Amino acid sequence: MVLHGPGRPLAVETRPIPVPGPRQLLVKVAACAVCLTDLHIVDGDLEHPALPLVPGHEVVGRVQSAGPGTEGRFPAGDRVGAAWLGRTCGQCRFCAAGRENLCDDAVFTGYTADGGYAGYMLVDERFAVRIPDRYGDAEAAPLLCAGLIGYRSLVMAGDAGRLGIYGFGAAAHIVAQVAVAEGRRVYAFTRPGDADGQAFARSLGCVWAGGSDRPGPEPLDAAIVFAPVGALAPAALSALDKGGIVVCGGIHMSDIPTFPYRLLWGERRIASVANLTRSDAAAFMDAAARIDIRTSIECFDLAEADTALENLRRGRLQGAAVLVPRRSGPPGLP
Ligand SMILES: [Zn+2]
Ligand SMILES: [Zn+2]
Numbered sequence: 001m002v003l004h005g006p007g008r009p010l011a012v013e014t015r016p017i018p019v020p021g022p023r024q025l026l027v028k029v030a031a032c033a034v035c036l037t038d039l040h041i042v043d044g045d046l047e048h049p050a051l052p053l054v055p056g057h058e059v060v061g062r063v064q065s066a067g068p069g070t071e072g073r074f075p076a077g078d079r080v081g082a083a084w085l086g087r088t089c090g091q092c093r094f095c096a097a098g099r100e101n102l103c104d105d106a107v108f109t110g111y112t113a114d115g116g117y118a119g120y121m122l123v124d125e126r127f128a129v130r131i132p133d134r135y136g137d138a139e140a141a142p143l144l145c146a147g148l149i150g151y152r153s154l155v156m157a158g159d160a161g162r163l164g165i166y167g168f169g170a171a172a173h174i175v176a177q178v179a180v181a182e183g184r185r186v187y188a189f190t191r192p193g194d195a196d197g198q199a200f201a202r203s204l205g206c207v208w209a210g211g212s213d214r215p216g217p218e219p220l221d222a223a224i225v226f227a228p229v230g231a232l233a234p235a236a237l238s239a240l241d242k243g244g245i246v247v248c249g250g251i252h253m254s255d256i257p258t259f260p261y262r263l264l265w266g267e268r269r270i271a272s273v274a275n276l277t278r279s280d281a282a283a284f285m286d287a288a289a290r291i292d293i294r295t296s297i298e299c300f301d302l303a304e305a306d307t308a309l310e311n312l313r314r315g316r317l318q319g320a321a322v323l324v325p326r327r328s329g330p331p332g333l334p
Contacts, residue, residue, distance in 0.1 A: 001117040001305045001323075003053045006044025009306050010055075010117070017120050020067030024122045027080055032116035033058035033141035033297070034308045034321040036169070036228065037084070040252040041111055042309060050112045055305075056323070057084040057109040058144035059116030059123075060137045070125045079137075081129035082121065083144045085276055086113050101152075101275035108275075117305050119325045129281045132289035142170050142295045142320035143288055150175035151284035153224045153249035153273045160222030160244070164189055166212050166236055167227025168197050170320035171249060173204060173296055175224065180205035181291045187216040189223075189236075191315070200296075200318050215239040224249050233270060234259035242266035249273050297322045 001010040020026045038055045040046045059082040063074045074080045088095050088103040095103050109115045114122070131140045150171035157163060163179050165172045166189045179186050188201030192211030201209040208216055212227075212235055219241035225232045225248045233256045236246045243266065251274075264270070296319025300308040308321035 001054065001302060003042055003049065003055055004051060006042065010042070012303055018122050020065060020122055022067055022069045023125050024067040025070065025074060025080065025125050025128060026064040026066075027059070027061035027082065027121055027123050028064050029059055029061040029116050029118055029121060029325055030079075030137040031060045031141040031299075032056040032302075032323045033144065033146065033170070034305070034312055034323060035145045036226075036312065037145070037251050038110065039309055039312055040228070043313075045252045046111065050114075053110070054114035054116075054118050054121070055110040056116035056118070057082065057086075057111070058141045058146070059083075059109070059121065060131060060140050060144070061116070061121070064120070066125065073125055074128055074130075079131060080123065081131045081140065081144050082109055082116060082123045083127070083129055083148055083276065083281060084108055084110075085127055085278070087124045087127055098279075099277070101277045101280070106275070117302065117323060119302075127278060130285060132285060134289065134292070135295075138297055138299055138322045138324060139295045141322045142174065142297065143284070143293070146170035146320055147174045147288065147293070148276050148281055148284050149249055149273060150224075150226075151178065151287065152276050152280045153226075153247045154179060155280075155283075156247045156271060156273055157222035157224060157245060160220070161185060162218060162221045162241075163187065164216060164220040164223035164236060164239055165206075166223060166225040166232045167229070168194075168201050168209075169226060169317070171226045172224075173200070173319050174293055176201065176204050176206055177293050178287055178291060187220065189216070189232075189239075196318065204294075220244055222247065225253075226250060228253045230254040230256035234263055237263040237268055237270065240268050242268065244268050246270045247273060295319060299324050301326050
């Protein structure tokens with residue numbers, strides 16, 4: 001499924017199966033989850049995608065073959081995950097400091113390189129992710145971004161015992177389960193009047209769920225904002241206790257309106273989470289191996305990618321949409 005320009009429907013195309021280059025794996029895609037970031041790319045909120053582009057950065061698949069210079073981390077037949085961080089330069093000051101999420105010259109899967117809305121894709125072996133066996137392919141797909149970026153956001157929230165989550169979609173429903181398993185009290189803030197979303201949040205162990213237009217029943221130590229709505233930043237600040245932090249977990253957000261300084265006073269902070277590192281991925285997958293995370297998914301055929309994106313755009317999904325290629329590959333390939 002190929003994007004040729006912002007605001008246009010994805011085109012179904014048949015291409016030759018790619019040949020893995022140096023350090024690359026050829027992966028047969030089993031499932032690819034649909035992320036809010038895909039929507040920002042398709043809608044043109046994020047500029048300069050590598051057109052024509054195959055979107056998708058929450059990919060689960062099986063290794064078919066390996067290119068030159070690979071180290072055998074994932075032999076043929078192994079299950080592997082591909083995430084947003086496709087490759088980094090390894091040389092800039094951020095990479096050198098262990099902050100490869102901020103790399104000056106990173107390649108992002110499904111944005112500046114082709115991703116997983118496809119039957120096959122190429123994955124840099126060094127950035128491939130091992131996925132715990134307890135999850136099926138489609139169930140595992142949302143872990144690759146909603147889980148990973150959500151987890152980085154949770155780590156940035158520190159040891160907050162009272163945690164608010166604004167926007168209860170794919171990332172939130174995973175992070176909430178991890179936070180509850182860690183013994184935190186989780187407060188879910190949804191669109192006002194979204195009774196289904198609030199019931200969903202409570203079913204996952206949130207102690208409270210309500211509209212984002214008012215503060216919760218007690219002050220928060222931290223709030224994570226997943227919804228791409230700038231007005232939620234001051235709303236979340238106003239729900240914080242002194243010393244608390246608002247973590248903005250999305251790559252794109254509408255403008256943040258002005259707000260009185262008293263909302264920031266008391267050493268409250270506001271921060272963003274950008275991308276992820278390989279160590280984030282390893283730490284999250286360790287947690288996902290220990291905690292039984294129930295991912296709520298709705299599967300679509302790969303050719304229905306536009307329908308899945310439209311449902312996400314309209315807020316019609318609970319949890320995550322997952323694309324599953326149904327057609328088998330050409331003869332001769334498993
Ligand atoms: Zn770098
Ligand atoms: Zn994502």
